Amino acid sequence: MTLFSAEHLTMIFGGLTAVDDFSIELKGEDLVGLIGPNGAGKTTVFNMMTGNFKPTRGKIFFQREETTGLKPNAINRRGIARTFQSIRLFQDLPVIENVMISYHGRLHSSFIGAVLRTPLYHREEKAMTDEAMTLLQRVRLADFASERAGALSYGQQRRLEIARALATHPKLLLLDEPAAGMNPQETQELMDLILKIKEDFNLTVLLIEHDMRVVMGICQRIKVLDYGATIAEGTPKEIQSNPQVITAYLGEAGGKGIA
Amino acid sequence: MHQTRDQILTSLSIVGLFVFLCWAKENATEYQVRLLNNCAIFITLAVSYNLINGICGQFSLEPNAFVAIGAYTSALLTMSPAEKQASFIIEPLIWPLNMISVPFWFSLIAAGLVTGFFAFLMGFPVFRVRGDYLAIVTLGFGEVVRVVANNLQSITNGPLGLKGLVPHTNLWWSFGLMMIALCFIWRLTNSSFGRAMKAIREDEVAAEAMGIRSFRYKMMAFTVSGFFEGIAGGLLAHLITTISPVLFTFFLTFNLLIIIVVGGLGSITGSVISSVLFVFGSEALRAVEEPFSLGSLQIPGIPGMRMVIFAIILVGVMIFARRGIMGRREFSWQGLIDLFQRAGGRLRRDG
Numbered sequence: 130m131t132l133f134s135a136e137h138l139t140m141i142f143g144g145l146t147a148v149d150d151f152s153i154e155l156k157g158e159d160l161v162g163l164i165g166p167n168g169a170g171k172t173t174v175f176n177m178m179t180g181n182f183k184p185t186r187g188k189i190f191f192q193r194e195e196t197t198g199l200k201p202n203a204i205n206r207r208g209i210a211r212t213f214q215s216i217r218l219f220q221d222l223p224v225i226e227n228v229m230i231s232y233h234g235r236l237h238s239s240f241i242g243a244v245l246r247t248p249l250y251h252r253e254e255k256a257m258t259d260e261a262m263t264l265l266q267r268v269r270l271a272d273f274a275s276e277r278a279g280a281l282s283y284g285q286q287r288r289l290e291i292a293r294a295l296a297t298h299p300k301l302l303l304l305d306e307p308a309a310g311m312n313p314q315e316t317q318e319l320m321d322l323i324l325k326i327k328e329d330f331n332l333t334v335l336l337i338e339h340d341m342r343v344v345m346g347i348c349q350r351i352k353v354l355d356y357g358a359t360i361a362e363g364t365p366k367e368i369q370s371n372p373q374v375i376t377a378y379l380g381e382a383g384g385k386g387i388a
Numbered sequence: 389m390h391q392t393r394d395q396i397l398t399s400l401s402i403v404g405l406f407v408f409l410c411w412a413k414e415n416a417t418e419y420q421v422r423l424l425n426n427c428a429i430f431i432t433l434a435v436s437y438n439l440i441n442g443i444c445g446q447f448s449l450e451p452n453a454f455v456a457i458g459a460y461t462s463a464l465l466t467m468s469p470a471e472k473q474a475s476f477i478i479e480p481l482i483w484p485l486n487m488i489s490v491p492f493w494f495s496l497i498a499a500g501l502v503t504g505f506f507a508f509l510m511g512f513p514v515f516r517v518r519g520d521y522l523a524i525v526t527l528g529f530g531e532v533v534r535v536v537a538n539n540l541q542s543i544t545n546g547p548l549g550l551k552g553l554v555p556h557t558n559l560w561w562s563f564g565l566m567m568i569a570l571c572f573i574w575r576l577t578n579s580s581f582g583r584a585m586k587a588i589r590e591d592e593v594a595a596e597a598m599g600i601r602s603f604r605y606k607m608m609a610f611t612v613s614g615f616f617e618g619i620a621g622g623l624l625a626h627l628i629t630t631i632s633p634v635l636f637t638f639f640l641t642f643n644l645l646i647i648i649v650v651g652g653l654g655s656i657t658g659s660v661i662s663s664v665l666f667v668f669g670s671e672a673l674r675a676v677e678e679p680f681s682l683g684s685l686q687i688p689g690i691p692g693m694r695m696v697i698f699a700i701i702l703v704g705v706m707i708f709a710r711r712g713i714m715g716r717r718e719f720s721w722q723g724l725i726d727l728f729q730r731a732g733g734r735l736r737r738d739g
Contacts, residue, residue, distance in 0.1 A: 179597060205599040213597075219590035221716060222583070230587045233580050234599030240608060243579035244572055254580065297599050 131193075132157050132333050133178075133209075133301055138187035140173050140357075147173045149357040151187070153335075155301065160327060160334045162348035164341075164368075166377060169354040171337045172214055175303050178335075179211050180204040191301070206234050210299035212290040214306045214337070220279035224270055227278050227289060228261040231296030261296060268292045268322065284315045288322070295326060302326075304336040308343050316340060320347050345369065353377065394721045402567070409559045421559060425627050427667045428562035429620050432569045434647045434659040436616035441645075442654035442716075443577055444609040445589025447519065448526035449641050450510070453533035454614045456636035457506050458499040458621025460537065463550045463631055465495035471552050478548070479541040492556040496565070496622045503618025504611050511607045518592075530641060537633040549632025550625075557627040565623060569616045574656055576612065585609050589654070639695070646702050650712050658714030670694055 133155040140148040148170040155161060163171050176182040178189060180201040189197045196204055210231075219227050238250040265271045268288040273281060278289060287307055294302060307323070308316045320343055327334050338344045344351060345365040353361040353368060355377040361368055368374055412424060437451050464472075464481075468489050472481050480486065490498075514525045537544045544550075576582050584605045587595040592602050625631045643666065651662030676697065679689040705712060717723075 181593070181597075200601075201593075201596040202599050202601045205597055211597055213594065217591045217594040217597075219587050219594065221590055222586055226583055226586075229580070230583050230595065230600065231598045233584045234601075236580050238580075240576065240579075240581045243581050244575045246575065250579070257580065293598060 130157060131155070132159075132191070134190045135174075135178065136188045136190075138174065138177055138184045138189070140170070140177060140182060141185045146357050148177070148184075148354075151354070151357075151359055153352065155333050155335060157300075157331070157333055158327075160323075160347060160349050161336075162344040162351040162365075163335060163337045163354065164339070164344055164351060165354035168356075170357040171354055172305060173357075174354070175211060175305055175337065178204075178303060179209060202234070205297055205299075208298070208300035209303065210294035210297045210301075211303040212287070212294050212305055212307060214309070216283075216286045216290060218278040218286055218289060218293070220277070222278060223275050224278050224281065224289060225258070225261050225265060225274040228264055228293050228296045229257050231293050232257045232260065234297065264292045264296055267326070283310050284312075287311065287319070291322070291326070295330060299330075299332065301333045301335065304334065304338075306337055306339060308338055308340045316343060319343070323347060390722060397721045405563070409563055413559055422627070423667060423671060424559060425557060425562045425623075427664055428559075428566040429623050429627065430644075430647065430663040430667055431660050432562075432566045432620040432623075433617055433644055434651065434663045435570060435573050435656055436613045436620070437644050438648045438651075438653065438656065438659045439573055439577070439585075440606075440609045440613045442648055442652075442659075443582060443589065444585040444606055445654075446515075446606055446609070447523045448514070448610075449523050449638070449645070450526040450530045451613075451617050451644050452636045452638060452640040453530040454503050454507060454617035455621035455624065455640060456533050456537055456633070458503045458618030459625035459631050459636070460544055460550070460621075461502045461618065462495040462499035462622030463553050463625045464543070465490045465498055466492055466556065466626070467550065467553060475548070475551055476542075476545050478546065481545075482542050485543065492554075492561075492626065496561075496619050499622035500615045500619040503621065504615035506618075507614025508607065508611045511610045515603055515606050515610075527638070527641075530636075530638060534633050534636055537636070544633070547632060547634075549630060549635075551630045553626055553629040553631070555626060555629050557623045562623055562627070565619055569619070570656070570660070573612070573616070577656060581605065581608065586654075642695075643698070646698055649702060650705050652712035652714035652716060654716040655712070655714035655718055657719035658712055658717075661713055661719075666698075670698075673697055 131154055135151060135153050138148055138151040139146065151174055153161070163174065165171055173182065177184045180196070180199050180203070183198050187197070188195060191204070191207055191209060196207065219230065236253055238247065238253055242250045262271060262274065265274055268291060270281075270285060270289055270292065273285065278286065281289060291304070291307065304323070308319055311319060323334065323336070324347055326332060336348070348365060351363065351365055351368045352359060353371075353374050360373045360377060361371045363371070412421060416424070433451060433455065440446050440448055464485050466489065467475075469487055472486050510529055514522060514529070517525055538547055540546070584595070584600045587598070587600055588602045588605055596602050647662045647666050648659050650665075651660070652658030673694045676693045677689050677691055680687055
């Protein structure tokens with residue numbers, strides 16, 4: 130069953146066509162990679178999917194409902210969560226609160242209830258704390274729960290971003306360069322983590338990544354963008370031997386492969 | 389364990405404050421009581437202002453407008469019809485305001501609600517912009533309210549202002565409402581709603597991406613802030629008993645801004661500490677506005693000299709202690725105990 134589809138998305142900034150006629154269809158349980166050289170328009174695709182940009186042309190559907198033009202918070206509450214290429218944590222807040230904020234959208238208490246500390250609010254706050262703690266354990270950050278998020282190491286911050294996105298209970302998870310700045314050891318752990326959370330939370334995952342070991346290692350399908358246009362699509366094997374992809378990455382006299 | 393201890397200590401200090409107020413009511417001079425009232429009102433104002441500026445991170449410059457709206461609302465409701473008729477000499481007060489006179493408590497609630505409602509309406513246009521633009525738009529709104537108060541003769545009595553208000557505000561009113569405002573804002577800040585506001589302060593794009601309706605929580609912070617600033621305005625009006633538009637210039641906002649920046653943007657207890665310092669500090673600095681001689685140099689009294697000193701303090705804070713007295717931390721009993729223990733340890737080492 131189709132979970133998500135984007136049809137003929139085009140994004141034009143002034144005279145620059147950042148993304149041109151991009152279409153994608155994601156089914157439940159998919160793990161798709163989106164690759165391409167710098168400036169190819171990958172993050173712009175994410176921004177359109179999550180409502181940060183309104184596409185110049187084209188339509189977006191999530192669970193058969195059109196979501197084009199909705200606000201980011203509305204799209205998130207429908208079940209699409211994302212991480213950011215440049216880490217955007219709530220730096221000055223404790224690690225656990227970073228995760229708890231993601232539950233706020235599902236809170237039933239009113240703000241008067243929160244101020245009066247009604248039993249319902251107490252229960253919800255407790256449930257929030259417990260669930261956030263469980264998630265932190267999954268990404269091995271439970272020991273840092275009360276540290277400032279900004280004080281974590283780079284790899285830890287990336288994992289916290291994933292935990293924070295998971296806390297919104299998404300059906301579709303968009304990861305924007307989750308392995309950027311990680312060492313090989315951390316990258317390996319990240320790949321395992323992505324596969325595990327996908328399994329445990331029944332997620333569909335779309336990820337942008339430059340690290341080819343990650344992309345080739347875990348993605349079932351790959352889409353390649355170059356200058357806003359989709360130039361190839363297929364399994365990792367097909368992509369690796371696609372002459373157009375090799376040209377895009379290495380120039381005309383392309384080398385032996387991109388992996 | 390620590391929680392119970394902290395609750396006991398907090399209750400004890402509230403009882404302490406109560407006893408102190410009882411004592412002050414009997415024994416303090418009129419001047420000292422006035423200062424205490426000022427303290428309570430400034431704490432209420434600063435903490436409310438900090439909610440939108442420090443907790444929610446929306447740098448805005450409108451409290452003078454909110455205080456003015458609250459003060460006028462409450463004053464117009466408590467004044468007796470005879471008093472109104474005597475004051476409004478150029479143009480009579482419009483019906484039905486010229487007929488009514490309500491109890492003080494009711495006028496304060498009305499001041500809060502009217503100001504909160506104004507804040508709510510104002511939120512729609514102003515939160516379309518962010519950052520510096522928000523500051524400019526809200527600053528403009530503050531000026532608009534003052535100019536309107538100056539010219540809307542048949543409601544505000546224009547530059548003549550409202551005179552002869554009954555001095556209803558006493559220590560119980562000002563400190564009682566201060567406690568309510570503190571308690572409300574403290575609990576709001578330390579709830580899931582406060583977390584959402586802090587998330588918006590830290591990174592609005594990320595907060596939106598995590599399902600936080602940022603517009604709604606900015607509005608919430610703004611309206612709550614307006615509500616309590618309106619009540620404080622009502623208290624202020626019935627403390628000084630005469631209000632006119634010159635009271636509500638940008639200087640009022642500027643003073644509050646100094647208070648919350650020096651106290652620490654985003655720290656409620658920081659705002660409380662710094663309000664107290666501000667009120668007593670500006671009394672202590674009264675001396676610099678009087679004529680004095682420096683050696684053979686005769687310096688005449690310059691009114692407004694205190695503002696220069698406060699501005700210098702603000703610049704100093706910005707350079708040397710950017711996060712103010714408390715930063716974003718809050719006072720905690722554990723922190724105080726640790727502080728004493730460290731100080732004690734140092735004394736023992738030195739001795």
